[in-house]
Ligand code: ADP
């Protein structure tokens with residue numbers, strides 16, 4: 001689903017040039033749950049934004065679903081993203097002026113669904129995220145954990161094949177964090193590919209694989225499940 005070849009990203013302003021990613025080579029399969037870890041400023045969000053078609057690489061190639069999308073225009077990227085990719089952020093990024101229902105409905109309006117189809121879809125996903133009792137509330141009236149559940153509902157309402165989560169539990173206490181991780185696990189088990197940036201070792205244990213970034217480079221990849229399987233085999 002995701003292949004990057006010698007992916008580089010350089011940010012240029014008038015005075016400084018920051019090289020955020022150098023020669024990143026990744027291969028993420030459909031159905032995989034991958035975690036990206038590394039110190040602050042090492043390029044995790046930059047990588048996730050390129051994977052999510054929010055930004056272009058400066059050099060190298062990005063192949064998404066067998067299409068080279070490295071040099072697509074912003075308009076083409078938006079078109080590609082629509083309905084295919086759901087984003088979840090640390091700070092929830094809900095729209096304060098809209099109710100929970102309206103926030104989750106927004107991607108369906110962009111997709112051009114009819115009012116009745118939108119209503120059915122939004123209600124179904126709010127139910128699934130266990131937040132339907134707050135449909136008429138505004139984001140500020142909810143706890144952090146509830147807001148993140150709304151953000152997840154908004155990310156999944158179009159049934160995307162890929163969910164990208166940038167430190168999704170970063171602003172949550174541990175019990176709300178666990179709830180969010182369980183929701184991501186459920187989505188992954190129902191076939192959605194998940195790529196998550198995290199600082200939490202505990203959260204990374206939900207992933208099939210941990211990709212470690214340092215200074216814009218991939219320094220190692222550990223396959224939790226593979227390691228676990230090998231350990232079990234040894235014991236048998
Ligand atoms: P992380 O998410 O791992 O903390 P980022 O991907 O946000 O790191 O940033 C990687 C590097 O790129 C940092 O040095 C950061 O300052 C720089 N950077 C990120 N976004 C921009 C931008 N829009 N303009 C200039 N520099 C940026």
Ligand code: MG
Nearest residue numbers: 044045046166
């Ligand atoms: Mg970041």
